[in-house]
Amino acid sequence: MNPLHRRYVHGHSDRESERLYYQASKLAELLHHDTCYSPGSRVLEAACGVGAQTVILARNSPGAEFVSVDISPESLATAKDRVFQEGIRNVAFRRADIYDLPFGPETFDHVFVCFLLEHLADPLLALNNLKGILRANGTLTVIEGDHGSALFYPDSRDAHRVIDCLVQLQRQAGGNALIGRELWHLMTDAGFMDVTVSPRQVYADCSRPDSVEGVKHIFITMIEEVRKEAISRGMVDKETWEKGISDLYRTTEQGGTFCYTFFKAVGRKEG
Numbered sequence: 100m101n102p103l104h105r106r107y108v109h110g111h112s113d114r115e116s117e118r119l120y121y122q123a124s125k126l127a128e129l130l131h132h133d134t135c136y137s138p139g140s141r142v143l144e145a146a147c148g149v150g151a152q153t154v155i156l157a158r159n160s161p162g163a164e165f166v167s168v169d170i171s172p173e174s175l176a177t178a179k180d181r182v183f184q185e186g187i188r189n190v191a192f193r194r195a196d197i198y199d200l201p202f203g204p205e206t207f208d209h210v211f212v213c214f215l216l217e218h219l220a221d222p223l224l225a226l227n228n229l230k231g232i233l234r235a236n237g238t239l240t241v242i243e244g245d246h247g248s249a250l251f252y253p254d255s256r257d258a259h260r261v262i263d264c265l266v267q268l269q270r271q272a273g274g275n276a277l278i279g280r281e282l283w284h285l286m287t288d289a290g291f292m293d294v295t296v297s298p299r300q301v302y303a304d305c306s307r308p309d310s311v312e313g314v315k316h317i318f319i320t321m322i323e324e325v326r327k328e329a330i331s332r333g334m335v336d337k338e339t340w341e342k343g344i345s346d347l348y349r350t351t352e353q354g355g356t357f358c359y360t361f362f363k364a365v366g367r368k369e370g
């Protein structure tokens with residue numbers, strides 16, 4: 100096994116696929132409203148997973164040609180079905196490893212990456228590989244979260260502890276759940292020009308029921324998925340876990356607030 104390949108901390112369950120679809124559709128406007136590729140351009144979507152972002156990307160740019168890749172054949176098969184069912188025809192799928200891309204230099208006009216770097220042992224190497232297959236003046240767009248950006252009321256030490264279990268598990272798997280804040284340095288260190296990073300904030304209180312549902316089904320569900328592993332590894336005891344999760348749900352009830360920031364970076368390959 101390639102030493103750079105790590106266990107994918109969220110797994111490939113149906114529940115996780117549903118969470119990714121729900122996340123992509125709920126965040127489509129916030130994350131994608133300013134991503135549109137011109138007709139005829141060739142775009143690589145690196146790590147498409149089950150195709151949750153693919154559908155949005157391809158719909159926003161119907162004249163562009165997408166190649167969507169992922170290392171997981173199961174996820175790719177699901178993505179292919181999903182995109183076909185949605186009636187989208189401007190996407191081709193291919194199995195590929197970001198560390199060993201099967202494309203020649205300067206094959207693509209643009210590259211799009213979402214929620215991938217946080218899982219990689221060497222995100223800088225991945226960015227350099229992506230730069231290699233981009234044409235001069237082509238763009239790279241990267242979207243990542245940052246679990247350290249979760250702020251909430253009522254505040255709770257136990258809620259922070261359960262979030263930290265996921266951060267630690269992801270670190271042990273070689274990833275970095277706090278990578279959003281690092282996009283600027285990663286993109287500039289990889290040699291991209293004109294880098295811009297824009298924070299995209301989700302804020303929920305009971306006057307925004309849609310956002311509250313998003314917090315429950317995207318963020319809290321993601322934390323709940325690591326319950327078994329966190330407890331069995333002794334990171335936290337069962338009582339603290341239950342209290343932490345219950346405190347997270349409390350932030351979605353009357354008087355509670357929850358805030359989370361995604362980071363979107365765009366850079367250009369030197370001409």
Ligand SMILES: C[S@@+](CC[C@H](N)C(=O)[O-])C[C@H]1O[C@@H](n2cnc3c(N)ncnc32)[C@H](O)[C@@H]1O
Pocket residue numbers: 107119123145146147148149150151152168169170171174195196197198212213214215218
């Ligand atoms: C959190 S999912 C994100 C999927 C999709 N971009 C989305 O936002 O819904 C991360 C994906 O990265 C893929 N992945 C992990 N390591 C990879 C690698 N070395 N090369 C290609 N894909 C990889 C996983 O298989 C998984 O589908």
